[in-house]
Amino acid sequence: MSQHSRPRRPLAILGIGVASALLLAGCSTAEPSSGGDSSGGDVTLTFAYPKAGATTPWETMAEKYTEETGIKVEVEPIYIDGYDAAISTRLQSGNAPDLFLTEPGSGPKGLVTLGSAGLLGEVTGQAADLINSAETSAYGSDGKVYGFPLYNAPRAAVVFDGNLDKAGVQWPDTISDMLATCKTSKSNGYAFTLGQFGSSFTADGQALLIAASSVYANDPDWDAKRAAGDVTFSDTDGWRYAIQTLSDMYAAGCYQDGAEAAQGEFWTGVGAGETPSVLSLTTGEADIWKDLSQLLPNETTSVYAFPGQTADDRRVVNSVKFTLSYAAANANSEAAKAYIDWLSQPENLQQIADITGTVPAGEVTADSLESVYEPIKSLVADGKVISEPGLTWPNGVLAAMQEDVPGLFTGQKTVDQVLSDMDAAWAKS
Amino acid sequence: MQRRTRPRATTPEPRAGRPLIAFGRWWWAGPALLAVLLVQYAATLAGTFFAFTDYSGVGTFTLTGLDNFVAIFQDPSVLGVIGNTLLYAVAQMVGTTILGLAFALALHRGLKSRYVLRAIVFLPIALSPLAVSYVWKFVFEYDGLLNQALGALGLEQFQRTWLGDPETAIWTVVTVIIWQGVGISMVIFLAGLSRIPAELEEAASLDRANLWQRFRYVTLPALRPSVTVATMLSLIFGLRLFDPILALTGGGPVSSSKNLALLVYEQAFTQGNFGYGAALSLILTVIILIFAIIQQLITRERPGD
Numbered sequence A: 001m002s003q004h005s006r007p008r009r010p011l012a013i014l015g016i017g018v019a020s021a022l023l024l025a026g027c028s029t030a031e032p033s034s035g036g037d038s039s040g041g042d043v044t045l046t047f048a049y050p051k052a053g054a055t056t057p058w059e060t061m062a063e064k065y066t067e068e069t070g071i072k073v074e075v076e077p078i079y080i081d082g083y084d085a086a087i088s089t090r091l092q093s094g095n096a097p098d099l100f101l102t103e104p105g106s107g108p109k110g111l112v113t114l115g116s117a118g119l120l121g122e123v124t125g126q127a128a129d130l131i132n133s134a135e136t137s138a139y140g141s142d143g144k145v146y147g148f149p150l151y152n153a154p155r156a157a158v159v160f161d162g163n164l165d166k167a168g169v170q171w172p173d174t175i176s177d178m179l180a181t182c183k184t185s186k187s188n189g190y191a192f193t194l195g196q197f198g199s200s201f202t203a204d205g206q207a208l209l210i211a212a213s214s215v216y217a218n219d220p221d222w223d224a225k226r227a228a229g230d231v232t233f234s235d236t237d238g239w240r241y242a243i244q245t246l247s248d249m250y251a252a253g254c255y256q257d258g259a260e261a262a263q264g265e266f267w268t269g270v271g272a273g274e275t276p277s278v279l280s281l282t283t284g285e286a287d288i289w290k291d292l293s294q295l296l297p298n299e300t301t302s303v304y305a306f307p308g309q310t311a312d313d314r315r316v317v318n319s320v321k322f323t324l325s326y327a328a329a330n331a332n333s334e335a336a337k338a339y340i341d342w343l344s345q346p347e348n349l350q351q352i353a354d355i356t357g358t359v360p361a362g363e364v365t366a367d368s369l370e371s372v373y374e375p376i377k378s379l380v381a382d383g384k385v386i387s388e389p390g391l392t393w394p395n396g397v398l399a400a401m402q403e404d405v406p407g408l409f410t411g412q413k414t415v416d417q418v419l420s421d422m423d424a425a426w427a428k429s
Numbered sequence B: 001m002q003r004r005t006r007p008r009a010t011t012p013e014p015r016a017g018r019p020l021i022a023f024g025r026w027w028w029a030g031p032a033l034l035a036v037l038l039v040q041y042a043a044t045l046a047g048t049f050f051a052f053t054d055y056s057g058v059g060t061f062t063l064t065g066l067d068n069f070v071a072i073f074q075d076p077s078v079l080g081v082i083g084n085t086l087l088y089a090v091a092q093m094v095g096t097t098i099l100g101l102a103f104a105l106a107l108h109r110g111l112k113s114r115y116v117l118r119a120i121v122f123l124p125i126a127l128s129p130l131a132v133s134y135v136w137k138f139v140f141e142y143d144g145l146l147n148q149a150l151g152a153l154g155l156e157q158f159q160r161t162w163l164g165d166p167e168t169a170i171w172t173v174v175t176v177i178i179w180q181g182v183g184i185s186m187v188i189f190l191a192g193l194s195r196i197p198a199e200l201e202e203a204a205s206l207d208r209a210n211l212w213q214r215f216r217y218v219t220l221p222a223l224r225p226s227v228t229v230a231t232m233l234s235l236i237f238g239l240r241l242f243d244p245i246l247a248l249t250g251g252g253p254v255s256s257s258k259n260l261a262l263l264v265y266e267q268a269f270t271q272g273n274f275g276y277g278a279a280l281s282l283i284l285t286v287i288i289l290i291f292a293i294i295q296q297l298i299t300r301e302r303p304g305d
Helices: A008-025 A058-069 A080-093 A111-116 A125-129 A133-139 A161-167 A175-187 A200-216 A222-228 A237-251 A265-271 A288-295 A333-343 A346-356 A371-381 A395-410 A415-428 B026-050 B067-074 B076-107 B114-126 B129-140 B145-152 B169-193 B198-206 B211-222 B224-239 B243-248 B260-270 B274-299
Strands: A044-051 A072-079 A099-102 A151-155 A157-160 A191-193 A278-281 A301-304 A316-319 A323-326 A385-387
Touching: A044 A058, A044 A080, A044 A333, A058 A072, A058 A333, A058 A346, A072 A080, A099 A333, A111 A133, A111 A323, A125 A333, A151 A200, A151 A346, A157 A161, A157 A288, A161 A278, A175 A191, A175 A237, A200 A237, A200 A316, A200 A395, A237 A395, A237 A415, A265 A288, A288 A301, A301 A371, A316 A371, A323 A333, A333 A346, A395 A415, A395 B260, B026 B274, B067 B076, B067 B274, B076 B114, B076 B169, B076 B224, B076 B260, B076 B274, B114 B169, B129 B145, B129 B169, B129 B243, B169 B224, B169 B243, B198 B211, B211 B224, B224 B274, B243 B260, B260 B274
Parallel strands: A044 A072, A044 A099, A191 A278, A316 A385
Antiparallel strands: A099 A323, A151 A316, A157 A278, A157 A301
């Protein structure tokens, strides 16, 4: 039964709830947000972003825009833990910021999720041209896109150069070499990579990095095939290899002690200027090197490709960490579009990339990489860059992976169970 | 035997001109009632409606009947989560009741420093559960105080990943909630103890009752109402637990420390399964309601009380 033909009694019940919420919120109806009249007069744009790391370009770009156009942009950082809920709620109540960061895909602040609900305005022109044509399905629905990429952040290993030397090892090219390296570096007091499996993102971040070589290097359309029902996780050898490798990494001591429950403890030491006893950070975007360079000024970092099933199968996973969108119901939509057009100009994208330590939005080329990315330049030059896997997976699939992977270490789950749970989550969606 | 009758209370003579209080009517509570109806009951009813839909939190939805409930009861992991929910509640009830009673008996009278000690025991309840949990995390994390202490004592064999071990994760949470909940139980028991006439205990002493007998046959029966209130309050607090689990273990590893409240949060706000989350929330509400009704039945006044 559709929403429009549901019985009147539940509608009345719903009406009471909605009415009470509106009464308590002190608003009468969902009206477009307004910071002024876009057709003239004093327009003030509002711009929200999730506050996490120390390095953000959004205030700088807002000031630059004001200097160039005279239009004020008020930047609103929202703590990252509450960002998704805040944006979703404000969009539906009609008081969303004029501009706000979103992300590709079907996550809570995903362009597919919010765009297909009719909450976002369409992005066109130069900004839309920045989208990789192979990823268009993650940017909207019905042929429309609702956000544009702000920068590219490779998902690769951020390696502490000094620790690599101290541990007496070289960065490995293959998984089998990595497992041997883990044992050597652990015996010298260094974990190969930071494991924070108490935080959900570690499990999928790590698994997708391995799957980049074992699944997507030879089958870049695997996600589309999974969506069509042509393949499953359980019957894909590459996925079995990826999940098994996580278990092997744990057994080989690739992670620090207590990794199965670690969350953010690592940052306490880093914030105090202590270099951690790990060779690398591998579960997020590589732009973390910028924060590390500020917190640990005496350390140097380099971005390496994560080891592959074979050296030839190594891939650089390109992540579009954030996109920029505007609300469909927005009195300032013309002014918001103008800001999007301005921000998508090459010199502004370059400035964003410089501040964040990333790669300018658009096609990733070897020339666009700064020195910290030197170890992956040859892979990029050879075209061994893949789009981020899993962008269009149903939410429950990633959640199943995040939930189950720590169970590999505690003996609660087997590789087969992890894969079948992911397939079951897909079937439920 | 002739039954004695108590003299009936006489109503005061009506005065000319009604006293101000006589203007009091049920509608005096109107604003408060309206607020409760709108904030609590209307929201609950709206949430109940969504339990029968496939609403994702954004956009449109369709009515799905009992599908969410069927899915819940077909999922063995949810049954495990319901089990954890009841375990937390029972653990908090038993732990805080026994320890609260012990502290109340110890600090009821006699000790000169009892007022300071009472304040110390009561203090945790005044703190944010989330803040308390993050402090305890420094104790339980792998490089935390507990493992450091075990190492210092030469007991390395007992060191473990307390928050990441399916056998211990849930008990770290239980430890924290009991530690924080003892204070409120102690205060309830202190209030109960203060109502026991000293003559009763003196009479028991004269009858040569030892300490245990005095507790068993005098103190405990007199504390029955306090025990009921303390146990039911802690049980219901335990059912609604959220912050300590989120902060300490996140419900892991693999749901081994997850309860219904955390599962509702994950489903509704993290995964966008708002309808499913609402259905879980309704089940949690029913469980709490059952215990609340039991509490009302146990604590209602009986003839002779």
